[in-house]
Amino acid sequence: MQKLKSYLGWKVDFTTPEGEAAYAAPDSVSWRVFKNPIALAIGGVAAVLLEFADARIRSGVWDHSVFKTDPIGRSQRTGMAAMVGVYGPASAARRIIQGVTNMHAKVEGTTPSGEAYKALDVELLDWVSATAGYGFLTAYDRFVQPLSYEEKCRFYEEGVDVARLYGVESPLRKPEDFDAMLAGLLPRFEPHPINTEFLDIIKSGQAARNVPKALHRALANASVSILPSSVRDRLELGKEYNLNPVSALAVKAMGRVAEHTPVKGSPPADAAVRLGLPWNFAWKSESAKARLMAEHGAAQVAAE
Template identity: 30%
Template sequence: MDMSQRPAQGLRERVGTSLFTHVAGPAGRQNRARIHGTPGPRWFGPERPIRTVHGDASMFIGGLSALLLQSLHPRAMAAVAAHSGFRGDPWGRLQRTSTFLAVTTYGTAEDAQRAVDHVREVHERVRGTTAAGEPYHAADPHLLCWVHVAEVDSFLRAHQRYGAHPLDGAGCDAYIADTARVARALGVPAPPVDRASLAARLAGYRPELRATPQALDAARFILREPPLPWIARGPYALLAANAVRMLPPWARAALGLRAAPYVPQDLVRLSGRALTGTIRWAMGALPPREEPAGPR
């Protein structure tokens, strides 16, 4: 390496390592090696769209947008507020979620099923009552389906807008079909398998959605009170602005969100592309994933 390139490479490695550690946790490197390096059949081969989407930096924006959208179901939000510990341990929750996505997307079929079984056990124990007196159970297939479709829609929207390699129409449908494999394992009956059925399922939930005080509190925490050092809050604010702009207009209105209202949408989108490109550049400094040769 040229001596003049070393400072930039050092910065790239520091930023990439910091991002990876925050998202994957202190055991991230060991988990990554196990997930990608363990031989055995996978649920999804290397050519599947789910690997393209879940491996892209656009997930940083898609994940934030998904959390905001998911919060609009009162029973789902009540379960999160009472049982997830998102305020007390937000990084831990993020790391558990990212590890689950990595295992089910890239890991062996055995490890993926084990991860799903663990989540189902946790869901079975999560029960309670909303402030309005409505009972909830995290294993309720109706709530599971809401969480799934809100997540898939958000991830795909983000990828199509900010991803390095947006999918064509058939690829989008194939991504939704891939995620349906995981959803069925988690207990979602007949999850959507293409864009039309995903849009129809989301529309079917609209009458149930509203911004409860818990949802508004979660939005404030996610957007205005992130547990980050001050130096990282500027880039995070750009991620958040893009995540909010990506929400359906009715969801933004319900949450009372006006992301950068005086900034042109094209400029917000440009900032999102620049930031995801920077994240992609920094994460590229991580050692390559070592996947076993042979049948997948």
């Protein structure tokens, strides 16, 4: 029986075709980062805030998607797109990314100030890709497990091929690349009510009603905390969004628990099965992964 997961109407089975490589190898930093739902939640919200700092992206999303009526669903679907790029069979990743690109080709308009934009403008594609990478990586580093500079560079390099499929011309390869891109765009950034409305929705607990609201507030503030200070100042996200020490400890505790709690049937679990590895491979220690990779040499290669 196929285990299909839906993304914007496309169905993905992470367990088949048997043996087909993903764009990231099982022992990649990407497989470590994207399995952690706390890192994805915090990083995803931070990425949205970084994107919405630019009026062109904010207008494009607000006017041409369901974000204003279903921000949680839209964010979750964006997360699934990231999962496909990391864990999905390469053929499925290419199919879905092409579908996303086809939709984006129809998105164009003008900002309230009259500036024209197109979703496929290279500068916008580069920034959207950069915000996602920065958000997920930084959230994992701060709230789950610290990463070395080398590991951060590896993470960005692992995402280059997928970024190219989206039309990105300047994918991040090291942390300094994000800093340089941000420096060029920062003068454009501005505060907007959409940002605070989005954070209010995250704090409300709509994404997971069985989780205490205090934790949702902590996750929202954690997302703000990983924004570069220059961006936070531009967006005027003041001290009301500060993450207090108790909340920071709570978020880190959740991140650590998630890091060691395998989820059967999740994309990383199904991808491991597809590659002939134990379903809980992504949650094993690095030494155990190395041993298993040696035993399953065919699973070491990422898609070309």
